[in-house]
Amino acid sequence: xxxxxxxxxxxxxxxxxxxxxxxxxxxxxxxxxxxxxxxxxxxxxxxxxxxxxxxxxxxxxxxxxxxxxxxxxxxxxxxxxx
Numbered sequence: 001x002x003x004x005x006x007x008x009x010x011x012x013x014x015x016x017x018x019x020x021x022x023x024x025x026x027x028x029x030x031x032x033x034x035x036x037x038x039x040x041x042x043x044x045x046x047x048x049x050x051x052x053x054x055x056x057x058x059x060x061x062x063x064x065x066x067x068x069x070x071x072x073x074x075x076x077x078x079x080x081x082x
Contacts (some may be wrong), residue, residue, distance in 0.1 A: 007067040009037040010044040012051075013058035019075070020047070032072040036066075 013019055018026040021037045024047075029035065038044050044062050054057050065073040 009073050010041045011037045012060050
């Protein structure tokens with residue numbers, strides 16, 4: 001079986017630092033295997049455009065993440081404000 005080495009995926013993060021899951025709901029990202037992700041940036045950009053068409057106040061960005069051995073995105077470390 002091939003080993004995943006430095007594979008990346010693209011995910012969406014909104015202005016509230018939530019991530020888009022597979023059911024197209026915004027979540028805190030505690031369960032990375034439920035996140036909407038794609039190895040293709042254009043797929044994620046298309047999803048972002050569809051979401052923006054429904055919610056003009058959405059401010060989301062495409063995030064590039066490495067994949068773990070299970071193929072799930074490794075979320076970036078969030079900074080905690082004091």
